Amino acid sequence: MRAARYHGPKDVRIEEIEPDTVGPDDVRIAVQACGICGSDLGEYGGGPITIPEEPHPVTGERLPITIGHEISGTVTQVGGSVDIPVGTNVVINPIIWCGSCRYCDEGKYRLCESGGFVGLSGGGGGFAENVVVSAEKVVPIPDAVPLDQAALVEPFTVGVHAVSQSELEAGDSVAVFGSGPIGLTVVQAAVAAGAAPVYVSEPRDARRARASECGATEVMDPTEVDPVEIIRDRTDGGIDVAFEVAGVESSAKQAITAVKSGGTTTIVSLFEETVGIDPNDIVMPETTVVGTAAYQGGPLSGREFGTTIRNVATGVFDPSPLVTSEIGLENIVKEGFERLLDAQSEEMKILVRP
Ligand SMILES: [Zn+2]
Ligand SMILES: [Zn+2]
Incomplete structure (x- = not known):
């Protein structure tokens, strides 16, 4: 599959890579849309900041890694222990946690000593045709939330x-x-x-x-x-x-x-x-x-994400004023990162459609 991979500052390449395999607790999601975040831009312009140069303690991965964490899509494959039906529209809570430090014990997965994010720390990313994550990171969305708007659930939850x-x-x-x-x-x-x-x-x-x-x-x-x-x-x-x-x-x-x-x-x-x-x-x-850092994650992934999803579904939150462009994966550097780096540009949130 095609994926945008981060090799270093100003060096993001569209590459053909092997899709990850789906383990018993995993879900494969065909990515519909993935927003470019300020943190992605920071990595592109002057990183690596959080992208690991040495193997990440949880994912074991180091750059080059697939980027993108503001992800919406549709479930296409699930592992044996997962009860989310294929075809479900979902968003991903990208927080990565270790499960054994003091903060994970307290349920503060966002503060995990070895924590990270899908799309920044390894574990796949949303600027790719599909992404495989553990089912605990998957939050289903109702029909009332279109998949394009759903890509804004992550930043809204911040x-x-x-x-x-x-x-x-x-x-x-x-x-x-x-x-x-x-x-x-x-x-x-x-x-x-x-x-x-x-x-x-x-x-x-x-x-x-x-x-x-x-x-x-x-x-x-x-x-x-x-x-x-x-x-x-x-x-x-x-x-x-x-x-x-x-x-x-x-x-x-x-x-x-x-x-x-x-x-x-x-x-x-x-x-x-x-x-x-x-x-x-x-x-x-x-x-x-x-x-304030990120949002609740880990086994609590659906809590604050759930609040956001309900607010988008009922019109309390309106993602439309945030989105300024939608681009294809192949244009992510020229029409994505480079335009966002331009201080004269009026771009806000650019959605990438892999
Ligand atoms: Zn973000
Ligand atoms: Zn931890």
Whole structure:
């Protein structure tokens, strides 16, 4: 089968490889769509970051590996111990876990000491004609969720988990700094959780427009105005919950200083560089800064994914404002990674159809 394999920075090749075999607990999925994630882009542009150069402790694989983890598709083959019918439409929870460390014991599979992701750590990937994963990673989707939209379930669940980590309550005011694809899922998940108003700060015009489509109450351009000043002004001195989803120093500082005393800043981004923040901005107002990584995985794969799937099925979440292009596997480098690296491009989420 054809698969996009990562060999190194700026070196992703479409290659003919042997499909993985299906073990007793496994499921083979014909991939319908797989989104290009910011983490894939980071690997392409400047990796390897999480892609293993030495054999991964769980998968035993090292580069070159097949990439892609935002996967939807249809089950075409199952192992003897699996009760998912062939023909079922599904998404994959890509978290890889060891099953024997302290975090796996606590059910926090996303924090596994030897963890990883399908499509980054070995174990196949979604930029391929098919992928074989253990049945525990497979989450069925109802007919109400088309397979193209289903490829957005994974990034939306990042937003669901971020909102859960923030402990925001209905009626809380929210500010989201950065409205790329994950920022937009945070906006929609916050709105779904009853947050109001929801302010968004984002320098790119096209991304601000999409934030409005996703339910933002007010959007602002931090290159034109001071978002912290505006937010503090609108909210009697500070927001209840802020989300940092841009991954740069200015937005980190803004997200920390926009919250009210006793409020919460949730850091969603992965940062490429160390940034300077003033701890006094946290100490004096007794605010809380929390991190959020991925979502529940392992044997709990269906929990937060299930929340997302129900919200997409009922129209509470709308994936359409996130998707800007659909491309074939053979065009993944030129029309996928290279376009996303172009700062002038208005691309958000590109879906690859293997
Ligand atoms: Zn992703
Ligand atoms: Zn573990």
